Each structure stands twice: as C-alpha cells, then as structure tokens.
Amino acid sequence: MQTETKAKVDEVLAANGRPVTVLRFTGDISSTSRDTVLGTYEGVVKSRPVLIDFSKVEYINSSGIALVIQMLMEASKADQTIAAFGLTPHFQKVFTMVGITKYAALHRDEATAIASL
C-alpha cells in the first residue's frame, strides 16, 4: 500500500554562486523510508546548504516527520543550513505545529528557497 520513497541528489547554484545540495524525495515518507531518507542525507557534503524538495511527496506521517527531525539534528551538529520547499499548505501547517520551522525554513518553491540562501 505504501509508495516507495525515492531520493535524488542535485546540485544547484545560489545567487552568490555557492553550490547548494537539493535532496528531492518522491513517494511516501513513513517509517519504511528510514534508509532512503537518512542514508541519502548522510552522503551529502556537509559544508554546503541543503534544500529538501517535498513537491513530489505524496504522503508523510508522524514517523516520516521524525525522520525529517533526525535530518535536522544531523544538520545542526554539522552547523549546516537546511531548508525545505514544496510542502502542501496542510503539511506546512503540520510542520509548523511540531516546531520544525524553528530549525528549518519552509519555502513555497525552489526558486524562493534558493533566493533565501
């Protein structure tokens, strides 16, 4: 019943010319996504900012949100800027409710997210 989580890592340039890593997730993000979500994050360069693209994520539950928090914990340890874009208004509300916005800015789309860096 669950749609497999897939992840793709892209590199884009911020307005200041600095490289930015974009983690693009698709499918569901739930308890079965642990290896994909945390494993993919583990492989990114920690000295660059990271944007998480949720625009093609179909379903996130509280276990999936916990994986996002674990990514934020790792980013915090590495003093890495991390932000997200592409969440539906409903999940922007849910992420705000659980406090994620204290540690990661949520942007409407990729262009806005890149411009914020």
Add this chain to the structure above:
Amino acid sequence: MVETRGTAVEVKLPSRLGFEKVAMGTAASVAKLMGFPDDRIEDLKTALAEACINAIEHGNRLDGSLCVGVILSASDEALEVKVMDTGSGITKTPSKPDIDRKMHGEEDPRGMGMFLIQSLVDEAEWVKGSPGKGSYVRLVIRLAKESE
C-alpha cells in the same frame, strides 16, 4: 449533494502499515460528500492516519490476523470516526512534543501522533477497552467550524 445524514460507513483494515491510506481515502470521500472544505479534509486524513497507525502498531501489535475497524458516522453537524483495535488502550496521554528536546536528543524524535490527532480534529477521545472488548479512539470534525 448526496444525502449523508445518518449514514455510517465501515471499513476493516488489515494490521499492516500502509493500509491507513484506505481509511484516509474513505474518510475524505465521506467528508467531501458532507461538504467539508479541503483543508478540513486534509486535517481529518492526517489525524485518521495517525489513529490507524497507532491501532495497527500498538493496539494490534502488527498481528496480521487482526483487523482495525473504522466506522464513519455522518450527521447534520459533524463527522465522527471511530478507530477500533484489540488492544487495551493507552494508559496515559503523551506530553506535547518539544522540538528543542528532540533536537538535543532528550526526547524521541517520534511520538507525535497523538499530538497531531488532538490538534487537527475538533474532538478526540481515547476509550480503553474492557475485558474481551477492544479499545477505540473517537475523532470528530464539525461542519459548523467552517462558518466560524
């Protein structure tokens, strides 16, 4: 608009993670027929998903031979959803998640399901089971809320 007053829809889910999406889809269809706006339907879907996941994982302990029952009851004013499992129910309501404690490793990053349920619906009640009877969680979203 289809007449939904007094309607009850029942769904039985296997105790396997992922099947909460069947309940979400059914609840969304009923809520749409009742005239709930899209944002309230999204709230209900997330709350119901979390209730089903709790029933599958904790109530029925992922036992594939057990079902999670979901009953949606529509009235003029509200949609009530009961999610039933064979467990004994929760012993205490977890405290509100604290993102700072989670970020510092002082609190499990998980454990947000009940908070989300309580925050997203108008009413949430956990009813402990008696011997031989399972427990259930009851969620309510009210139509009146959209005109507030």
